Amino acid sequence: MVTLAEVAQHAGVSASTVSYVLSGKRSISTTTRQRVEESIRKLGYHPNAGARALASSRSNIIALMIPLRTDMYVPVMMEIAIAVAAGARTHGYDILLLTGEEGPDAVRRVTGSGLADAMILMDVELDDERLPLLRATDQPSVLIGLPADTEGLTCVDLDFRATGALCVEHLAGLGHRDIAVIGEAAAVYERHTGFAERTLDGLRTRARELGLRLLHRPCEGGYDTMAATLARVFDERPDTTGFVVQNEAAVEPLLALLRQQGRAVPEDVSVVAVCPEQVATQASVRLTSVAVPAQEMGRRAVEQLVAKLDGRGSDEVVLLAPELTVRASSGPAPVGP
Amino acid sequence: MVTLAEVAQHAGVSASTVSYVLSGKRSISTTTRQRVEESIRKLGYHPNAGARALASSRSNIIALMIPLRTDMYVPVMMEIAIAVAAGARTHGYDILLLTGEEGPDAVRRVTGSGLADAMILMDVELDDERLPLLRATDQPSVLIGLPADTEGLTCVDLDFRATGALCVEHLAGLGHRDIAVIGEAAAVYERHTGFAERTLDGLRTRARELGLRLLHRPCEGGYDTMAATLARVFDERPDTTGFVVQNEAAVEPLLALLRQQGRAVPEDVSVVAVCPEQVATQASVRLTSVAVPAQEMGRRAVEQLVAKLDGRGSDEVVLLAPELTVRASSGPAPVGP
DNA sequence: CAGTCCAGTCGAAGCGCTTCGACATGGTAT
DNA sequence: ATACCATGTCGAAGCGCTTCGACTGGACTG
Known part of the structure; x- marks a missing residue:
């Protein structure tokens, strides 16, 4: 293991000079700098992280x-x-x-x-x-x-509150009046995870302002739970035509189930997702979505x-x-x- | 920041003794040990990582x-x-x-x-x-x-070679003679990623031994590419009844497309996937699979x-x-x- | 009872680096 | 010419820890 001292010796300068070349905290003449840098390269020197952390109380x-x-x-x-x-x-x-x-x-x-x-x-x-x-x-x-x-x-x-509002606005603008929100797993809400509650708040507030009916259901994702959730949604609100999906794991199941029930997307129902771009573009229907950046x-x-x-x-x-x-x-x- | 020396002073021992209490590299009397541990707790001492790394040339x-x-x-x-x-x-x-x-x-x-x-x-x-x-x-x-x-x-x-062999054996045991392999993205093979090539090798070798016909197609995943790939597969091998899917992103698209084409799983075609358990159990059809542990x-x-x-x-x-x-x-x- | 051993403790050296103050040197302002 | 400053370099003092050798006092051995 090459040390600062060895570099200094090789370059014919003191250790502190090498250190200053490395850190740039004091001015060094061009010739010295070049000589030192040359030595560093030649010897394959790497500053020792522990020593550096100890001396500078910065670990980087x-x-x-x-x-x-x-x-x-x-x-x-x-x-x-x-x-x-x-x-x-x-x-x-x-x-x-x-x-x-x-x-x-x-x-x-x-x-x-x-x-x-x-x-x-x-x-x-x-x-x-x-x-x-x-x-x-x-x-x-x-x-x-x-x-x-x-x-x-x-x-x-x-800004998940704005995200929620944006989804509602989009659907409202298209004339949807009954909107279902397929949320995150119930545990996520129980844990009081900020983003989930904020999205919901944004959705609800804007829906109220725009006079829409909003139904929120948590969902674990996967086909079976999504099927149960969807059944409950249409049971309670048969006129639902808009969906906002926040749980990525529920996106594909939802699309498949709607298809299976003969509800065409987007002719019969519209779906807006909050998900990464990749999920939106690779889904079976290219999804209108708010990207999570x-x-x-x-x-x-x-x-x-x-x-x-x-x-x-x-x-x-x-x-x-x-x-x-x-x-x-x-x-x-x-x-x- | 509390140091070793402060702990030592507080406990009325030398710094090295504290160090040995911490590392256990020399025997320490029970009374001393307890006194030191008490001081450590009281002062809220945490060894400094940099100093430790420097002195012991181990960063942990x-x-x-x-x-x-x-x-x-x-x-x-x-x-x-x-x-x-x-x-x-x-x-x-x-x-x-x-x-x-x-x-x-x-x-x-x-x-x-x-x-x-x-x-x-x-x-x-x-x-x-x-x-x-x-x-x-x-x-x-x-x-x-x-x-x-x-x-x-x-x-x-x-053992991806054995994985490939296992998938083929399973399908062969069920009487399938024409098997299609939906592989990883082409780029993965071009990069010569070991696991992809090994799986393929295992599939091919065992298929040959068992006298099966095997067709391998790389696939990027997503609906559009999967659709194109699937069309080509049935075009070349209309009698394909078994699928082995290695690319997780192709699993759901494949299932959806088969359904759409009126091919029932598992009645008309069987699908075996190499994927994490979660993907296998959350798919629209619970998948026979080899888990990636x-x-x-x-x-x-x-x-x-x-x-x-x-x-x-x-x-x-x-x-x-x-x-x-x-x-x-x-x-x-x-x-x- | 001298010699030996071991458990338990300490002091000091040093790990490789940063950084401070000091010291030359040469240029610039007076 | 003198005083001053900026620039470039060095030596030395640590940073907080580990670890080695040395020391102490009691428990053994023969």
Whole structure:
């Protein structure tokens, strides 16, 4: 293992000079810099992470906490995680992956040990037990998701309330009066996950404003549960012509079941989904949808965090504006009998 | 930030004693141990990761390289990653998440800087460019996946050759003579990803041995490409009654299209999938399938790696035996016309 | 009863780096 | 010519931990 001292010796300068070449914190003459850089290349030098962290009390690592709930749609999580990792690298940070298992203890461990300089938390609950710890520590952090109380916290999320409103507006504009919402699994609501409740709130509020009838049903996804849910929906509201689907795992089952029941999409019923682009375009009917901008969320979270680490930036809630893309699954409401 | 020295002072012992209490590398009297542990608790002490890494040249971090290819099925990756993270924690290791972007440079960076003690590589290609680097360094590593040359490497993977054979045997046992294989996207084969080629090899070899006709078609997944692929299959082999699907994104489209064409599953055609359990049980027809044991793979990879780190264990290829679960999508071949 | 051993503890060295103050050097302003 | 400053470089002091050798006092052995 090559050390700073060896590089210094090889280049005929002192260790501190090499260090300053690396960090750029003091001016170095061009000739010296080049000589040092040459030595670094030749010897294949890599600064030792531990020593660096010890001396500078900066690890250049960002901790990313991903819970491992089975009822969350994984691809979105993964996409965010990957965007976070890529974004972090461009700022010179690596990602430490923490799964939910440890819970709040992980926060303590990471902040206490100086393992990471900052944290990004995913899948935040409205009243998350990690938040008090986060507020207590002076370690910068960013949440992906929105808790009930954002005081003193930085958050990045899709504006799910606006998302809900947007879906309702789209269907209302097409003349639909009875709308069913196929929501996330019941457990997601019980856990008070922000995005689910916010979407629902947006849907309900706008529906009321526009004078629509809205029926919300949680749904685990999969064919069997979707079939049961759909039966209940048409039982209670036979005139339903518009669907808003939030659970990705329910999208395809819903489409298949509607087809099976002889209800044509979009002639008889319209479907709007909240899902990643890929799901929308690869479904059996190209779906009118509001995209969940996973990449954007990951990128923005890193940007906010790096700003904090650099002393710029402050606590702030970044809500990304939803965009609805019209595709083949929504159309004018059928004219009444 | 609380340091070792402060704990030592609080407990009335020397710093080295505290260190030995923590590591257990020398015997400590019960009374001293308890006093020290009490102080640690009271002061809320967490060892500083950087200092520890520097002094012991062990970071207690395992690097996990996940490529970010869009044509791979993400949930499996994610499941493995989470299993790796959880497994690592039980052995006292944290996970550093590296995405494919950096490529081989990431290997150099991590081994060179002492950031991690060991690596786990996912989605290994048959002739992966990271392998020479891995062989050159003395840092322990485990691959999830199987390259062409496993000399000097430790690998964990599902036995995809046996998986292919198993699928063919099942269909052959039910009397099917013409089998179509809906493979991964063409790009996956072009990249020479081990698992795809191995499955195909297993399928072909066993089919030949059993005297079956086998038609293989790559497929990107999604409805449109699946429709095109399916048309070509029935065009070339009208008597096809058995399907083996390897691409998860093609499963549901295939089922929907068959239904649409009036071909009943499993009465007219049988479908066997290679996919995670969840996909098999949540599909519109409960699928006869060979499960991809993502969790098991992640767990085993960590075990192998930890064994190496502890000086136990050696280079070894661990191939997990596939298991086929019969569900509702396969049945006896229809009797000929 | 001297010699040996072991459990239990301590002090000090050092891991590889960052960073502070000090020191030259040469240019610029007075 | 003197004083001053900016620039470039160095030496040394740590950062918080692990670990090695050394020391102590009691429990054995012969």
